[in-house]
Amino acid sequence: MTTLLLGWLSYGTFFLVFATVFAIITLGLNLQWGFTGLFNVGVAGFVAVGAYTSALLTTPKGPAWPVAAGLVAAILVAGLVGLFIGAIVLRLRRDYLAITTFGVAVTIQTIANNATPLTGGPFGVQFIPKPMQSWLGTGLSWTLAYLALSLALLVIVYLALEKLVASPWGRVLRAIREDEITASSIGKRVFLFRLQSFVIGAMLMGLGGALYAHFVGFIAPEDFLPILTFQPWAMLIVGGAGNNRGVIAGAFLVWAFWTVSGGLLRAWIPQAEQARAAALQVVLIGILIVAMLVLRPLRRSRI
Amino acid sequence: MLQIIADGLIIGSVISLGAIGLSLTLSIVRFSNFSHGELLAWGAYLALVGTTAFTASHESLASPIGPFSFGWGLVISLVVASALTALLALLLDAILFKRLRKQGAITLVIASFGAALVLRNLLLFWQGGVPKYYSQNLQIAIAFLPRRTYGGLRFTPDQLLVLALTLATVTALHLFLRYSVLGRSMRATAINPALAQVTGIDPERVLRATWLIAGALAALAGVFAGVTVQLRPTMGVELLLPLFAAVVLGGIGSLWGAVLGGFIVGLAESASVVLLGAEYRTAAAFIVLIAILLLRPNGLFGEKP
Numbered sequence: 001m002t003t004l005l006l007g008w009l010s011y012g013t014f015f016l017v018f019a020t021v022f023a024i025i026t027l028g029l030n031l032q033w034g035f036t037g038l039f040n041v042g043v044a045g046f047v048a049v050g051a052y053t054s055a056l057l058t059t060p061k062g063p064a065w066p067v068a069a070g071l072v073a074a075i076l077v078a079g080l081v082g083l084f085i086g087a088i089v090l091r092l093r094r095d096y097l098a099i100t101t102f103g104v105a106v107t108i109q110t111i112a113n114n115a116t117p118l119t120g121g122p123f124g125v126q127f128i129p130k131p132m133q134s135w136l137g138t139g140l141s142w143t144l145a146y147l148a149l150s151l152a153l154l155v156i157v158y159l160a161l162e163k164l165v166a167s168p169w170g171r172v173l174r175a176i177r178e179d180e181i182t183a184s185s186i187g188k189r190v191f192l193f194r195l196q197s198f199v200i201g202a203m204l205m206g207l208g209g210a211l212y213a214h215f216v217g218f219i220a221p222e223d224f225l226p227i228l229t230f231q232p233w234a235m236l237i238v239g240g241a242g243n244n245r246g247v248i249a250g251a252f253l254v255w256a257f258w259t260v261s262g263g264l265l266r267a268w269i270p271q272a273e274q275a276r277a278a279a280l281q282v283v284l285i286g287i288l289i290v291a292m293l294v295l296r297p298l299r300r301s302r303i
Numbered sequence: 304m305l306q307i308i309a310d311g312l313i314i315g316s317v318i319s320l321g322a323i324g325l326s327l328t329l330s331i332v333r334f335s336n337f338s339h340g341e342l343l344a345w346g347a348y349l350a351l352v353g354t355t356a357f358t359a360s361h362e363s364l365a366s367p368i369g370p371f372s373f374g375w376g377l378v379i380s381l382v383v384a385s386a387l388t389a390l391l392a393l394l395l396d397a398i399l400f401k402r403l404r405k406q407g408a409i410t411l412v413i414a415s416f417g418a419a420l421v422l423r424n425l426l427l428f429w430q431g432g433v434p435k436y437y438s439q440n441l442q443i444a445i446a447f448l449p450r451r452t453y454g455g456l457r458f459t460p461d462q463l464l465v466l467a468l469t470l471a472t473v474t475a476l477h478l479f480l481r482y483s484v485l486g487r488s489m490r491a492t493a494i495n496p497a498l499a500q501v502t503g504i505d506p507e508r509v510l511r512a513t514w515l516i517a518g519a520l521a522a523l524a525g526v527f528a529g530v531t532v533q534l535r536p537t538m539g540v541e542l543l544l545p546l547f548a549a550v551v552l553g554g555i556g557s558l559w560g561a562v563l564g565g566f567i568v569g570l571a572e573s574a575s576v577v578l579l580g581a582e583y584r585t586a587a588a589f590i591v592l593i594a595i596l597l598l599r600p601n602g603l604f605g606e607k608p
Contacts, residue, residue: 039409041337041416088593092600095335098412099547100596102337103589106544114582226540230420233413275432279424286421293414294402 006140013143015259020150021211023251024157026232027244028204034242035165036197037177039094042101043205044228045108049081050074050206051213051224052112055125058214067131071210078206079199086198091191105229112221124220128213150211154248157204161244164200173197227282231258234289237296258285304453307573313462313531315569316469320524321542322549322561323476324517330493330556331513332404334411338395339521340546341422344539346388346522347529348430353380354437370460372440373530385522392518393511419540427536435534437526465527472523473562476516480558485512493556545572545588552595554602563603567591 025047032038040046054070056062065073081104089100112119119125131149136142164170175183176190184190213219231254239250262281269277325339357376358365364376395418403410444457458466480486485508491499492509500506528538535541549568553560568588575587595602 037409039412041412088596092596095329095408095412096551096596096600098335098337098409099551100592102547103544103592107586107589110583110585114580226416227420230416233416237413276428279427282424283421283428286417286424290399290414290417290421293406293410293417294399 010140010143013140013147015255017143017147017150017215018212019252019255020147020154021208021215022232022235022255023154023248024150024211025205025208026235026239026247026251027154027157027161028201028208029232029236030201030241030244030247031161031165031197031204032201033236034247035170035173035177036194037094038090038194038198038201039098040101040198040201041098041229042103042105042108043232044224044226045101045105046078046081046202046205047209047212047228048105048108048112048221048224050078050209051219052119052125052209053077053206054210055128055213055219056118058129059125059127060129061127067129067214070214071207074206074210075203076206078209079203082199082202083195086195086202090194090198105224105226109221109224112224119221122221124218124223125213126218128217128219130214130217146215150215153207153211157207158244158248165244169193169196227285230286230289231255234285237289237292254285257288261285305448305456306454307577308570309456309458309462310576311570311573312466312566313458313569314572315566316465317524317528317531317565318542318545318549318569319562319565320469320472320520320527321546322553322565323473323558324520324524325546326550326553326555326557326561327489327493327513328517329550331489332396332400332411332510334400334408334415335547337412337415337543338419338422339415339517340539340541340543341419341426342388342392342518342521342539343525343528343542344426344534344536345391345422345525346384346518347525347534347538348426348536349387349522350377350380350384350526351430351435351437351529351534353377353383367438367440370442371464372438372442372459372461374438377437377526377530381523381526384526385519388522388525389515389518392514392521396510396514419543423536423540430536432536437529437534461530465531468523469527472520473558476520477558485509489513541585544585544592545569548588548592548595550602551592551600552602554605557602557604560602560604 025043029040029043032040051074054067054074057065057073058067058070085100085104089097113122115121130142130146132145133142136145165173172183172188172193175188176193180190235250235254236247237250238254239246239248261284265277265281266274321339321343324342325336328334328336328339354373354376357379358374361376364379365374367374368378399414399418400411403414442459442461444459446455446457448456480490488499488504488509489512491502491504492506496506525538528542545568549564550561551564552567553562553564568591571587571591572584575584579586
């Protein structure tokens with residue numbers, strides 16, 4: 001009985017950690033899209049940059065930095081990638097941002113897969129250190145501690161974002177989202193505001209990637225496929241763009257749907273067909289989101 | 304050295320045909336269609352299913368035509384697959400994009416991203432992930448120039464056919480857009496939809512024609528990719544970045560821009576195989592994209608400042 005209970009508790013903790021990490025990533029996306037109207041189709045790329053940065057800097061084979069330093073580096077490097085892309089594209093027509101961020105995700109994936117000396121190629125990075133493990137062991141107590149850490153970070157990120165979007169800075173962002181020309185005619189430098197919002201969003205995605213890497217202890221290029229861009233979008237749409245609390249709820253709901261549908265498919269479909277079942281799962285979430293777009297329109301936004 | 308150019312032209316043919324359709328939907332339906340790559344993949348696989356069916360029922364359709372690697376079975380399947388893919392594009396519009404058009408371009412982009420995931424994974428579910436080929440026949444490349452002249456120049460008969468058919472298709476499309484009533488309505492809608500409607504052009508008809516042409520060209524590009532490389536369920540998403548790079552490079556809405564952009568991206572890819580290694584070929588398209596956005600964001604033939 002206790003083992004069963006412990007099993008469920010451990011499963012639940014795993015679920016909550018992943019959902020929390022997704023919530024942080026989606027909050028980043030919400031700042032970009034929900035509050036500024038910037039369309040990022042390369043979320044997976046920014047998450048991958050964060051995950052790889054922190055993983056490579058903290059592994060015993062690399063410089064073996066402390067995990068906290070790895071997290072900070074992940075945030076900074078993801079932000080730098082955002083700065084580079086944003087500086088080029090944010091002055092141009094809006095769908096160029098979508099195309100270019102998609103290109104970022106594809107290119108990061110290519111580098112992760114092929115720069116084997118740096119990234120480990122298709123085998124990825126192994127033995128990524130798990131923080132606090134030396135005194136908490138590998139069991140449930142560590143998972144619970146990691147959950148507490150991620151939840152604490154989520155709360156900090158949430159509170160900081162709420163403060164930001166309520167500040168004069170956030171008001172300008174919303175003004176730009178609603179009417180760019182008016183915002184610029186009252187003297188706001190639209191490009192700079194957009195760039196700041198894009199970079200902060202990218203940083204949060206990097207933080208999410210690093211948290212994922214240190215929780216699982218192993219990352220590979222196939223962890224950062226386009227589905228990882230689509231999941232945060234699904235969470236954002238379900239939770240409601242421009243609503244930080246809603247977006248967090250959306251992350252937990254969509255992740256629950258994803259986990260349950262995956263579990264059911266695995267239970268029903270024979271072992272030999274599992275790869276095909278995984279494909280079917282993606283089809284399901286795709287249809288869910290597309291149906292939601294048709295039935296529950298996104299906030300209107302001008303191109 | 305010369306062979307890099309030859310390979311670039313073949314990859315470029317596939318990218319050009321795909322990019323034309325993408326550019327047309329971007330300028331007429333007015334959104335970046337992230338599911339366009341999946342139309343290429345579906346076209347290629349529909350043709351594969353067709354060939355398998357035809358050659359199973361009529362042995363004679365499998366035997367290679369002249370110097371080529373494939374038989375009449377693939378030719379018939381190509382036509383059928385183009386028609387079916389054109390209908391698939393139209394179907395996607397009818398059940399999805401049409402309903403979202405009022406919500407603005409960005410909703411359409413998210414929807415197309417979702418549609419791409421659904422289409423790609425359906426294909427993976429249906430056909431499995433193992434690469435496939437239209438024909439097991441090997442082809443011997445014809446040497447046009449001997450090795451001592453800048454490394455020589457070789458094409459297989461299949462590659463030459465792909466190049467010729469691409470140029471023929473583009474020319475036909477050019478004549479269609481330039482002289483036919485429907486083609487001119489399409490160009491008018493691209494430039495100014497409101498004014499086009501005032502002159503009596505039915506916008507829905509123009510949109511339908513655009514989807515049909517984009518779908519048929521995508522199938523053609525997909526089959527050409529299958530003939531010259533191989534078929535994989537992920538071929539569509541892998542080609543998407545080169546397609547977008549070609550469209551941006553050529554200038555949105557420009558037919559010859561998309562063609563030229565396609566060939567330039569193709570040449571960049573084949574050059575990157577030599578310079579960086581085959582595995583970094585996708586990065587070449589990204590570099591081209593960033594370069595054009597920095598230097599000339601409206602593309603080579605873009606009109607709007």
